[in-house]
Amino acid sequence: AAGIDIVGLTKRYLTPKNETFTAIRDVTLRVEPGEFCAIVGPTGCGKSTTLAQVSGLERPSAGSVRVHDQLVDGITNGVSYMFQADALFPWKTVLGNVLIGPVLLGTPKKEATLLARDWLRRVGLAGFEDRYPHQLSGGMRKRVAMAAALINNPRILLMDEPFGALDVQTKAIMQNELLQLWEELRPSVLFITHDLDEAVALADKVVIMTSSPGTIKDVFDIDLPRP
Numbered sequence: 001a002a003g004i005d006i007v008g009l010t011k012r013y014l015t016p017k018n019e020t021f022t023a024i025r026d027v028t029l030r031v032e033p034g035e036f037c038a039i040v041g042p043t044g045c046g047k048s049t050t051l052a053q054v055s056g057l058e059r060p061s062a063g064s065v066r067v068h069d070q071l072v073d074g075i076t077n078g079v080s081y082m083f084q085a086d087a088l089f090p091w092k093t094v095l096g097n098v099l100i101g102p103v104l105l106g107t108p109k110k111e112a113t114l115l116a117r118d119w120l121r122r123v124g125l126a127g128f129e130d131r132y133p134h135q136l137s138g139g140m141r142k143r144v145a146m147a148a149a150l151i152n153n154p155r156i157l158l159m160d161e162p163f164g165a166l167d168v169q170t171k172a173i174m175q176n177e178l179l180q181l182w183e184e185l186r187p188s189v190l191f192i193t194h195d196l197d198e199a200v201a202l203a204d205k206v207v208i209m210t211s212s213p214g215t216i217k218d219v220f221d222i223d224l225p226r227p
């Protein structure tokens with residue numbers, strides 16, 4: 001089926017002392033196509049570990065992840081990952097950062113540039129193409145990261161505490177901008193936060209994780225109007 005299917009996902013890491021540490025155990029979760037799913041839980045409960053397995057950046061110790069019926073076993077086309085840090089390349093301009101995705105997919109430079117300029121306009125950054133990330137405010141850097149994550153029109157959008165470091169007001173603005181883009185493009189979203197209010201405000205479904213080992217404790221369907 002379309003969407004994301006996580007079944008019995010377990011991830012063990014080797015500690016520096018060469019002991020195994022179970023970061024997540026037996027995580028099973030389905031994200032419907034176009035659904036906005038938030039994962040909430042305390043620091044260290046395995047939220048990022050779960051996302052790393054879904055992204056294909058890491059390999060599960062047991063269990064499986066399927067994205068649109070395809071087993072994830074590496075970086076997958078159609079999956080975008082917005083990291084916790086801004087994860088912008090500091091030596092690249094705003095335009096250069098947004099261009100990375102389409103260029104990696106083989107879009108001709110000229111076409112990719114037009115597309116990137118259009119995306120920067122959509123996130124309110126027309127005129128800032130030639131700036132460098134350090135010349136932007138926190139909210140603006142998040143906009144660049146969102147443009148970079150969405151420019152390839154991903155079916156799956158993975159977000160790891162994207163607005164965690166922002167002030168309350170900027171956070172609210174960015175949450176609204178994200179919801180607008182999500183409603184327009186309808187990717188399936190897995191969104192990590194430790195803020196339950198944020199999860200309930202944004203998501204269709206909220207997954208509560210607990211630690212030692214990280215596993216799912218509860219899943220709630222949210223049926224509230226969005227802000």
Ligand code: ADP
Nearest residue numbers: 013014015023042043044045046047048049050
């Ligand atoms: P969260 O995102 O919920 O804060 P993480 O998924 O980052 O939690 O981490 C879960 C647990 O796994 C933590 O105890 C963390 O220290 C451990 N962990 C994460 N990545 C690694 C790794 N590469 N090697 C060893 N332990 C790790």
Ligand code: ADP
Nearest residue numbers: 123124125126136137138139140141170173174
């Ligand atoms: P936000 O980026 O949501 O405005 P910030 O607090 O991160 O919030 O922004 C700090 C300042 O950066 C803003 O008050 C504004 O002066 C400037 N700024 C942010 N976005 C833009 C923009 N799209 N165009 C012009 N200036 C901007």
